[in-house]
Structure formats: C-alpha cells, structure tokens
Amino acid sequence: MDDDVVITGIGLVTPLGHSTDTVLARILAGESAARPVELGGAFAKACPVWAKITDFDPEPLVPEPKTVRLMSRDALLATAAARMAIRDAGLRIDTKVPPVSSPAEAGNVESAGAPRPYYRPQDVGLFGATGLAGVPLGEVARLVESAADESGRLDLRKLGEMGLKQVRPVLSFKILSNMPLCFISIFEGIQGANAIYNPWEGQGAQAIAAGINAIRDGDAECALAGGCDVKTHELGLIALRQWGVLDSWQQHGKGSIPAESAVFLVLESARRATARGTRIYARIAEVRMATVNGSRLEAYRGLMRNAKADVLVAGGDGDVPLREAEDQVLAEGPGFDRIIRPKEYAGNLYAAAAAMQVAMAAVLAKDGSRVAAHCFGHGSEQAIFVLEGPR
Numbered sequence: 570m571d572d573d574v575v576i577t578g579i580g581l582v583t584p585l586g587h588s589t590d591t592v593l594a595r596i597l598a599g600e601s602a603a604r605p606v607e608l609g610g611a612f613a614k615a616c617p618v619w620a621k622i623t624d625f626d627p628e629p630l631v632p633e634p635k636t637v638r639l640m641s642r643d644a645l646l647a648t649a650a651a652r653m654a655i656r657d658a659g660l661r662i663d664t665k666v667p668p669v670s671s672p673a674e675a676g677n678v679e680s681a682g683a684p685r686p687y688y689r690p691q692d693v694g695l696f697g698a699t700g701l702a703g704v705p706l707g708e709v710a711r712l713v714e715s716a717a718d719e720s721g722r723l724d725l726r727k728l729g730e731m732g733l734k735q736v737r738p739v740l741s742f743k744i745l746s747n748m749p750l751c752f753i754s755i756f757e758g759i760q761g762a763n764a765i766y767n768p769w770e771g772q773g774a775q776a777i778a779a780g781i782n783a784i785r786d787g788d789a790e791c792a793l794a795g796g797c798d799v800k801t802h803e804l805g806l807i808a809l810r811q812w813g814v815l816d817s818w819q820q821h822g823k824g825s826i827p828a829e830s831a832v833f834l835v836l837e838s839a840r841r842a843t844a845r846g847t848r849i850y851a852r853i854a855e856v857r858m859a860t861v862n863g864s865r866l867e868a869y870r871g872l873m874r875n876a877k878a879d880v881l882v883a884g885g886d887g888d889v890p891l892r893e894a895e896d897q898v899l900a901e902g903p904g905f906d907r908i909i910r911p912k913e914y915a916g917n918l919y920a921a922a923a924a925m926q927v928a929m930a931a932v933l934a935k936d937g938s939r940v941a942a943h944c945f946g947h948g949s950e951q952a953i954f955v956l957e958g959p960r
Contacts, residue, residue, distance in 0.1 A: 573852040576931045578658025578835030580650040584620040620828035620916030639742040646831035647749035647797035658835035661687040690760035694789030696780040697750045698766045698773035698796035698920040705802040762788045771950025773923030795833030795924035821889040828916025832924035851934035855955035869898040872953045879938045881905040882930045884945030886912035934958045
C-alpha cells in the first residue's frame with residue numbers, strides 16, 4: 570500500500586453545489602441544474618438549456634481580492650476549487666522552509682527518513698485542464714466591432730490598426746488558457762512539476778494521470794490535479810456549435826448540457842498521507858487511456874475490457890451518439906451493481922468533467938466499494954479510472 574497513489578482532498582465548485590456530499594446527494598436525488606439558456610435567437614435554438622453556478626462568491630477564496638479584476642471566471646472557479654481541495658486534505662505547503670537534503674535537516678521530523686509533515690513548494694505538482702472558449706462576448710465586443718469590415722468579416726489590417734487599441738492590456742490574463750493554473754500556483758505557492766491540457770474531458774483525464782505518474786515516478790511528492798471550464802456564455806456556445814458538440818440537439822432534440830465548473834483533487838502516496846494522519850478517500854487502482862482513431866465503440870470496448878467494479882460513474886450525458894455507444898458497451902458487460910450519471914444533472918463540465926467523475930467515484934469508494942469512473946466524452950481521448958476504498 571505504501572506505493573499506492575491516493576486521493577486525500579477534493580475541491581469543487583459546480584452548478585449542483587460546492588461540497589462532495591451536497592453534489593452527490595443531489596445527483597442521487599435526480600436534481601438537475603439545467604436551466605433555460607438566458608440568450609435569445611440562434612443561441613437558444615442551438616442549445617435550449619445550460620447549467621450555471623448561481624451562488625459563487627470568489628473573494629473569500631482568493632488571497633488577493635484586488636487580482637479578481639484580472640481573472641476570468643474560469644480562473645476564479647479554479648482557484649476556489651484548488652484552495653478547497655488543499656483545505657480538505659489538510660495540506661501544508663511551506664514556502665518558508667528552505668530546500669534540505671534530508672528530512673532530518675528540516676528539524677521537524679523524528680528521524681532521518683521519516684516523512685515530513687509538510688510539503689515544500691518544489692515537491693508539489695500542478696496538472697490541470699482548461700477549455701478554449703475564451704471570455705464572455707462583452708469582454709471582446711469592442712475589439713470585434715473595430716476589426717470588422719463593412720460586410721462584418723474580420724479585417725486583419727483593421728485588427729492591427731484599430732481593434733487592438735480597444736483592448737485593455739489585462740485582457741490577456743483572462744484569455745490565455747494557462748492562466749487559471751498560473752493563479753493557483755501563485756496563490757498556493759506551488760513550484761513543482763506542472764502541465765496544462767485542453768480542451769476536453771479526455772485531456773482532463775490526462776491531467777489526473779499526469780499527477781498520478783508524477784508521484785509514482787518521483788517527480789513530485791504530492792500533486793494537485795483537475796480542471797476548470799466555463800461554457801455558459803455566448804462565445805462558449807459558439808465554440809461548442811462550431812465543434813459539433815451541440816449537433817445532437819438539432820438531430821435528436823436532446824444533447825450535452827453546457828455547464829461551468831472547476832474540480833481539483835489532491836493526490837499523494839499512501840505512505841505520506843498515512844504519516845500526515847489525513848483522511849484517504851480512495852486509492853487509484855487502475856488508469857486506462859485510449860485514443861479514438863476510428864470507431865468510438867471499439868475504443869470504449871477496449872477500455873471497458875476487464876474493468877471490474879461494483880459501481881460505475883458513467884460518462885454519457887444527453888448527447889445521443891455518445892450515450893448510445895457507452896450503453897452498448899455496458900450491455901455487453903461487465904455488469905455493475907449501481908450506475909450513476911453526474912453529467913445528466915450537473916451538466917457537461919468538459920475540461921473539468923474527468924475530475925468531477927473521479928471525485929464522485931472517490932466519495933463512493935470510501936465505504937470500501939470498487940468504483941469505475943468513465944471519462945468518456947467529446948474529443949479523441951477517452952479514459953477509465955478504477956478506484957478502491959482505503960485499505
């Protein structure tokens with residue numbers, strides 16, 4: 570067990586709530602966060618519902634309130650979820666302790682080789698996934714208007730001569746995909762191995778797998794892994810429509826429910842977690858990744874092969890083709906005693922969806938169950954995580 574990677578902290582900000590118990594209870598009760606899209610015209614036709622967070626105040630969870638104006642909603646959600654995960658794990662990242670060559674030199678362990686009760690900044694990894702939908706239209710409206718020609722098309726000359734002058738310099742802090750993780754790193758003092766992935770659930774799964782591998786390979790002693798995404802604005806819906814994610818709504822009258830969320834997990838070795846005396850949600854028993862090169866059905870079959878578990882956190886949402894492929898594989902076996910589908914109620918969290926699936930699996934595994942989390946969704950990368958309760 571000492572070499573096991575375990576989940577010790579979960580932080581989430583979702584349309585269904587901001588605690589694992591609340592979110593899971595509402596999912597099991599069948600409560601949906603879906604609400605009518607608050608935009609008219611083509612937006613409502615492309616997708617009639619979305620799932621927004623309505624009770625989120627970022628300032629208590631942002632160490633420097635004056636930086637809020639520099640942060641996109643993605644970054645605000647991410648920094649809040651990350652801080653909640655760190656608090657949930659009782660994690661101490663000590664920025665004041667200088668690097669030492671052995672734990673005994675730090676002066677706060679019982680003997681050489683004993684685990685430190687804290688983590689140094691350079692020992693904590695940060696791996697996350699973000700979406701690529703940008704910011705609400707209002708943030709870039711002046712830029713778009715100034716860069717359009719008489720027919721409404723993009724004019725690169727006007728963009729350079731006039732459009733860019735209409736943009737506040739701080740806009741780059743909001744639109745760059747790495748900024749949510751950048752703010753987390755700054756606020757929490759994380760200086761270890763890191764990587765960012767985007768834009769789909771499969772890339773969120775890659776971020777979690779990267780955190781697990783960093784601990785197993787000795788590149789980090791602890792890792793914060795997860796994702797954030799906001800698709801509940803005009804540019805988010807436009808991007809989803811262009812990528813074909815909303816086609817199911819037009820073809821079948823139901824489909825993926827765009828949502829906004831951030832979910833992060835604290836990963837540690839079982840040895841360090843036990844030495845710290847922290848609660849362990851679950852251990853990572855298996856991680857499987859696959860790329861859809863042809864048939865999505867075959868990719869699902871390959872991942873499901875011998876993935877035995879008591880409970881399944883299923884990946885399918887309202888998108889008819891994706892749900893049908895998953896259901897066909899489930900009908901072929903192996904069977905599960907229980908199946909829950911978070912995306913049907915919380916909405917599709919896209920880049921944050923894998924972390925949500927794994928978080929729910931971790932909570933369900935606490936009682937000793939073996940739980941599989943399908944990270945099946947849009948994009949080519951697909952994954953399964955199998956979790957077991959702490960031994």
